[in-house]
Amino acid sequence: MQNSQLATLLKQTGLFSAEQVEKILGDMSGGVDFTDGVVQQTGVKEELFLEKLAEVMGLPFMRLKNVEIAGEILSKIPPKAVFQYNIMPVAQEDGTLRIATANPLQPGLIDALRLVTAGRIKFALSPSDDIELSAKQLYGVGAETLDRMMQDDNRIDLDSDPLLKQDLNDLDQEASVVKFVNQIIWEAHQNRATDIHIEPMEIDLRIRYRIDGVLHQTPVPATLKRFQSSIISRIKVMSNMDIAEKRLPQDGRISLRIQGEEIDVRVSTMPTVYGESVSLRLLLRGSGMIGMDQLGLAPDDEKTLKRMITRPHGILLCTGPTGSGKSTSLYAWLHTINSVDKRIMSAEDPIEYEMAGVNQVQMKPEIGLTFAHALRTFLRQDPDVIMVGEIRDRDTAEIAIRAALTGHLVFSTLHTNDSAGTVNRLLDMGIEPFLVASSVEGIIAQRLIRRLCPVCRVPVEIDDTKREFLKGEGFPLEELETKSIYEPVGCDACRGSGFKGRTGIYEILTVDDHIRPLIINRAASSEIKREALKHGLCTLRDDGWRKVLDGITTVEEILRVSEEDEDEV
Numbered sequence: 001m002q003n004s005q006l007a008t009l010l011k012q013t014g015l016f017s018a019e020q021v022e023k024i025l026g027d028m029s030g031g032v033d034f035t036d037g038v039v040q041q042t043g044v045k046e047e048l049f050l051e052k053l054a055e056v057m058g059l060p061f062m063r064l065k066n067v068e069i070a071g072e073i074l075s076k077i078p079p080k081a082v083f084q085y086n087i088m089p090v091a092q093e094d095g096t097l098r099i100a101t102a103n104p105l106q107p108g109l110i111d112a113l114r115l116v117t118a119g120r121i122k123f124a125l126s127p128s129d130d131i132e133l134s135a136k137q138l139y140g141v142g143a144e145t146l147d148r149m150m151q152d153d154n155r156i157d158l159d160s161d162p163l164l165k166q167d168l169n170d171l172d173q174e175a176s177v178v179k180f181v182n183q184i185i186w187e188a189h190q191n192r193a194t195d196i197h198i199e200p201m202e203i204d205l206r207i208r209y210r211i212d213g214v215l216h217q218t219p220v221p222a223t224l225k226r227f228q229s230s231i232i233s234r235i236k237v238m239s240n241m242d243i244a245e246k247r248l249p250q251d252g253r254i255s256l257r258i259q260g261e262e263i264d265v266r267v268s269t270m271p272t273v274y275g276e277s278v279s280l281r282l283l284l285r286g287s288g289m290i291g292m293d294q295l296g297l298a299p300d301d302e303k304t305l306k307r308m309i310t311r312p313h314g315i316l317l318c319t320g321p322t323g324s325g326k327s328t329s330l331y332a333w334l335h336t337i338n339s340v341d342k343r344i345m346s347a348e349d350p351i352e353y354e355m356a357g358v359n360q361v362q363m364k365p366e367i368g369l370t371f372a373h374a375l376r377t378f379l380r381q382d383p384d385v386i387m388v389g390e391i392r393d394r395d396t397a398e399i400a401i402r403a404a405l406t407g408h409l410v411f412s413t414l415h416t417n418d419s420a421g422t423v424n425r426l427l428d429m430g431i432e433p434f435l436v437a438s439s440v441e442g443i444i445a446q447r448l449i450r451r452l453c454p455v456c457r458v459p460v461e462i463d464d465t466k467r468e469f470l471k472g473e474g475f476p477l478e479e480l481e482t483k484s485i486y487e488p489v490g491c492d493a494c495r496g497s498g499f500k501g502r503t504g505i506y507e508i509l510t511v512d513d514h515i516r517p518l519i520i521n522r523a524a525s526s527e528i529k530r531e532a533l534k535h536g537l538c539t540l541r542d543d544g545w546r547k548v549l550d551g552i553t554t555v556e557e558i559l560r561v562s563e564e565d566e567d568e569v
Helices: 005-013 017-026 034-042 046-056 079-085 111-118 128-139 144-152 176-192 220-236 300-309 326-337 370-379 394-405 419-428 435-439 466-473 478-479 515-520 524-533 540-549 554-562
Strands: 087-093 096-101 120-125 193-200 205-211 214-217 250-258 261-274 275-284 313-321 344-348 358-364 383-388 407-414 440-452 498-510
Touching: 005 017, 005 046, 017 034, 034 046, 046 096, 046 120, 079 087, 079 111, 079 128, 087 128, 096 111, 096 261, 111 120, 111 435, 128 300, 144 498, 176 205, 176 220, 176 250, 176 275, 193 214, 193 313, 205 220, 214 435, 220 275, 250 370, 250 440, 261 313, 261 419, 300 313, 300 326, 300 407, 300 419, 300 440, 313 326, 313 419, 326 344, 326 383, 344 370, 370 383, 370 394, 383 394, 394 435, 419 440, 419 498, 435 440, 440 540, 440 554, 466 554, 478 554, 498 524, 498 540, 515 524, 540 554
Parallel strands: 096 120, 313 407, 313 440, 344 358, 344 383, 383 407
Antiparallel strands: 087 096, 193 205, 193 275, 205 214, 250 261, 261 275, 440 498
């Protein structure tokens, strides 16, 4: 289309002056799409521009999230064309195929579509994000790559050198299996996923992402099962595993760069009845660490914790189930006190984040390098601060306590349900009560909760039934006079989930002169907690209620991650 025609279209939208139109056409380079160029140069919202353009061109404007698209319509256009031109077939009317696009003036688009459809076509205008999201949901992630693999049945020889530390954008895009695996990892990274699970089923291959602690199934092409072994072999090659060994579990690691960010991917394979199941844990190296101010601590709790982590000696324990953010908390503590005048040594299994200034040691039990062995050696290395990934046995606990009693500050984790129960866990390991009382300075129990999306959250009406329910759960109803409770809705910003990101709830037990006599006398955890509550302990659930009242999360989230009887001792 000539510039004079484009100028007429732009003027008729009523969004731009004659001077703006002239500048838009003058600044637009030949390689820039018409719609993208207008949006980038003027700052006008794409949705508004397309709505006005549709009126001028006599085309319908539609938001695809509100449109039901029949399965037989999808087969009218190959996935390769859908993803290449960012288009979506939406309906067929009297033998004419209606196709949604954000750029109806894209050079060569009409000719290409007539070639693949061999019929009449009409356009509808829709935002590019709507089209991209619909294409992924309806065709599946990597559908265009699978389409090419179906056409070219020559399987790729995957028995080659592993491609480590390469940029995803620089890998050989002609290798379809390589490209598909890259797309899966890229999509997970874009969605803030922490884990990717590739699970063989009887008739299909399921791929799920863990986002904000919850698993979500990602749409994939129906033909994916056919390439199961090739995809799994590719991942094993990348992670330096033995691709011929399919009977035993294997572990590996991949180092990648995505948009300039260093990503470490921990890979684990497990043989199942329908093939090998693969789990990938995505770790942002370095940038994945957060500071104390980002943990979600209440101001008083943050002051208490900072006072604990700057003490010259003692043990500070972080407790909670798997996936409750314990390692992230430990790294945040180390990051806060890390300085040139402190020698910090850590024993980890595995090392999740590399930290400058900290001597990190990867445990290797198969050659005898266990937590206990590493700790014994640390004591001969003149450390100021020691971090132990986890206290798993009596030997590790005893050495950690000895280190604390001889003037070292020790950070570690334990798997217990609350702060008071940690004391009994140490005693059950065979540690003498007086050693626990004299070495442990503080115990922090924590859980991770999902954050409400600030864009779409809405306040909840509290009726009598809801009020009675909240009262039974220990909720501070008097706070509702000045504050509101919110619930999730779902929008584009949070990809329809209603939640975006996670934060923590905490219970900090300070082992002081009120608690030490109880430990020495082997008091029950309920008695320890009751005494701590008398002196200001804020339980996990109480901290959760504070975050509900601050509009950070929902009542259901707090009930999901905290136990009923935590504050009923």
